[in-house]
Amino acid sequence: MATINLDQLTKSYGPDEVLHHISGDINDSEFVVIVGPSGCGKSTLLRMIAGLETVTSGEISIGGKIVNEIEPADRDIAMVFQNYALYPHMSVRENMAYGLKIRKTPKDEITRRVNEAADILEIREYLDRKPRQLSGGQRQRVAMGRAIVRDPQVFLFDEPLSNLDAKLRVQMRLEIRKLQKRLGVTSIYVTHDQVEAMTLGDRLMVLNAGYVEQFDTPIELYERPASMFVAGFIGSPAMNFLTATGGDGLVILDNGTALPTRLSTSGPVIAGIRPEHLIAEPEGVLPVRVEMLEQLGANTLVHGVLDGSDIPIVASVTGIQSLPVNDVVRFTPGPDALHLFDANTERRLS
Amino acid sequence: MLKRVHFPTSVLPYLLVAPQILVTLIFFIWPASQAMYQSMRIEDAFGLSTEFVWFENFQILAEDKQYFETFWRTIIFSACVAFISMSVALFLAGFADRVVRGAMAYRTMLIWPYAVAPVLAGALWVFMFNPTLGIFPYLLEFVGYDWNHYLNGHQAMLLVILAAAWKQVAYNFLFYLAAMQSIPKSVIEASAIDGAGPVRRFRTIILPLVSPTTFFLLVINAVYAFFDTFGIIHAVTQGGPAGATTILVYKVYNDGFVGLDLGGSAAQSVILMILVISMTVIQFRYVEKKVDY
């Protein structure tokens, strides 16, 4: 088990810098999820930690030792790839034993560990099959098995669930979580799925275009997003953003509505309100002209615009609601529901 | 009710396939049948009369010790050519697969020899190994080795093997490179993370995964060494010295056009024809099916 420290990590491909001064400390046994939109550099960062990509500048340490120049084989890590990367010509058993054989583990020890891992992952009956004779979910388990038999210091996952169907994904997500807690191995998990990130991670590193936007617990990301990007990325449906002008203990929206806040600000600000924090009230301060309803069963999404403007607003109300389209419904933000961001830097004002 | 579609009979389809059939008839079927017919005739020493003798020519071959020696020599020659050209190609492809910078330039240069005509390739090797003028005999002299493939049969054999293998390396290289590049990169990376060094990765991952290509190339190279090396041998050694580099195809030519034993030569070419047909059958039957892994 080990800590991982990233210090001012930068990666360039030729003249293009794709990762900019990434820093962060990952604790022993912690499960950290790197999350961000496609192309933001998640895989690149993970592959640098694995040793599959060179480091342009900065330092990576695993267990307190700088590993920049150390081969992947000698970093004591295991990685689960998006396409599983199983060895197609080897049986499941051979796939799992491969790394142990190379490390000259005694034969009976290999057998014991492979069987143990197979039991944990419930793939005992497939041990003699070739990867092509397995379903996607079974292959995924084998890839996991290959990682856990090695008993490494660090697990690295690069979108291991993205090739599975939605139901299996939820199931495997829980299993990965349980397994990681049980084994206590420091893990880094890459995904672009924010639900996966929120449910799996002890902490989330939100990446955007090669920058770390925020590195914190899921609850903190949800309650106190550090930037408009994080606020918009975490939570579904995404947060509503309204341009406003700061004032003393209130902000004034462009349509003249004043919303109370504990902060005193001035100049142009962006007010963010999550859809689920908008409460429908007859005397609510936000008049919303309904354009469309999305019935999800447990709740209803109300899509509309702020009356008298074309600023889109989404509200999530519980239960099945049928509101007439084109009617005006009034909403009020719940207590502490208002997030304020600087209109220029897009960073949180707190 | 079964519906039948009737097309009006027309000469057009026949016209369209006619050129292909004509080419096949003139250049393949007719010579082949001529060879078969010829293989059952014996000509007298002055070429004045011929006699139809059924399988006597084959009988003579079956009892000819020299023919069996040639057969054996051909097998050794082919095995060496296939082994050398395939292992060199595998080695080069293994490295070219890892090259990142200037990969195109390397590949282009490695493919060039394939475009060289066999006789020219032979001429090249003749010049390089000419006992009096060549650069290699000159260099070998420094280490005290006397090179003269005009006199030494083993050296002559070695030379034609090298020349023939060199020519085929490019072809094998292309196939091996393509096979290696179709291995997912993540599989190689996974084995690197599992602790395998470059040599072990090559041996335990890459080699087994290109085995279908190896099997395919084995057949192709055997066919090449058996039948397509005439030009090289003719340019380098003319089958000599003392028949040391005479392989089956060369013997067909030598017996027929130099020795003027048309019947015997035709019988040999019929045997070669049967060989190439069976190799082609092997290729289609087994290579098309993927080697199981």
Ligand SMILES: Nc1ncnc2c1ncn2[C@@H]1O[C@H](COP(=O)(O)OP(=O)(O)OP(=O)(O)O)[C@@H](O)[C@H]1O
């Ligand atoms: N070999 C390369 N050469 C040049 N640019 C590259 C290379 N590999 C990745 N990039 C660039 O680096 C950026 C980050 O790529 P990366 O694969 O890390 O994205 P990602 O966050 O994993 O995206 P996804 O969610 O789609 O997998 C991208 O803009 C990509 O174009």
Ligand SMILES: [Mg+2]
């Ligand atoms: Mg990726």
